Amino acid sequence: MITINHVSKSYVKGKKSVDNLNLEIKNGEIFGFLGPNGAGKTTTIKMITGILKPDEGEILLDGKNIEKHPVDAKKTIGFVPDSPDMFLRLTGIEYLNFIADMYEVSSEDRKERIEKLAKRFEIENDLGSSMQSYSHGMRQKIIVISMLLHQPKNWILDEPMTGLDPKSSFQLKELMREHAKKNNTVFFSTHVLEVAEKLCDRVGIIHKGNLIFVGTYEELKSEVKEGSSLEEMFLELTENE
Numbered sequence: 001m002i003t004i005n006h007v008s009k010s011y012v013k014g015k016k017s018v019d020n021l022n023l024e025i026k027n028g029e030i031f032g033f034l035g036p037n038g039a040g041k042t043t044t045i046k047m048i049t050g051i052l053k054p055d056e057g058e059i060l061l062d063g064k065n066i067e068k069h070p071v072d073a074k075k076t077i078g079f080v081p082d083s084p085d086m087f088l089r090l091t092g093i094e095y096l097n098f099i100a101d102m103y104e105v106s107s108e109d110r111k112e113r114i115e116k117l118a119k120r121f122e123i124e125n126d127l128g129s130s131m132q133s134y135s136h137g138m139r140q141k142i143i144v145i146s147m148l149l150h151q152p153k154n155w156i157l158d159e160p161m162t163g164l165d166p167k168s169s170f171q172l173k174e175l176m177r178e179h180a181k182k183n184n185t186v187f188f189s190t191h192v193l194e195v196a197e198k199l200c201d202r203v204g205i206i207h208k209g210n211l212i213f214v215g216t217y218e219e220l221k222s223e224v225k226e227g228s229s230l231e232e233m234f235l236e237l238t239e240n241e
């Protein structure tokens, strides 16, 4: 469960990139965080994961305050960032073992999980190569796999479909569904409205740091004017004044 209470953040004085955000994502729920470029999605995710400190407000992960109890709170998280370009000198399997070590996953558990997940993403034959030699999508797959090894309660993903081919994107969506079904929380950002429609129990739309909609996809659709598409409504909602 993720609880966000009155959270604000400014990088520049007088300009709030996230403005008094309140959200609660329950166990078993897939929540899609939508919004145009620069809306505040990554800033929010960085605060949830403890990378950035909010100026105001608090964030709880399964009731644990990310600022006051960072280690306990972070143990509940699996975080897939928007750019998978890290630790490129390691091979895929070295990276997976490194992450599994950090989260203290037993050798039997990690072996089984890595095998299963690598097969699903069809990357099992590339695990011995350095990540430098991987394509963007292959790096993305390794990060996704690494962030499931400790079976986190709260899976948080920033634009996770970017760079994945249709088959891998399908696998990822399946994994997100399976993860939520086990009574975990999935929070992810996306630009793709269709993904939100097919996958999310609820969506939130953020625009210029303000949450302008939160609810089910059906509720969102009911706000669409007759004759206009969801895409048109999204553009209208997030239009610059």
Ligand SMILES: Nc1ncnc2c1ncn2[C@@H]1O[C@H](COP(=O)(O)OP(=O)(O)OP(=O)(O)O)[C@@H](O)[C@H]1O
Residues within 6 Å of the ligand: 011, 012, 017, 035, 036, 037, 038, 039, 040, 041, 042, 043, 044
């Ligand atoms: N390090 C930074 N320094 C200054 N301003 C920043 C910084 N990071 C983000 N911002 C500003 O904060 C706002 C929100 O940015 P953020 O990265 O959260 O948007 P986003 O919704 O993730 O966008 P995108 O869809 O492009 O990933 C933008 O106006 C951006 O310019």
Ligand SMILES: [Mg+2]
Residues within 6 Å of the ligand: 041, 042, 043, 082, 158
């Ligand atoms: Mg972003």
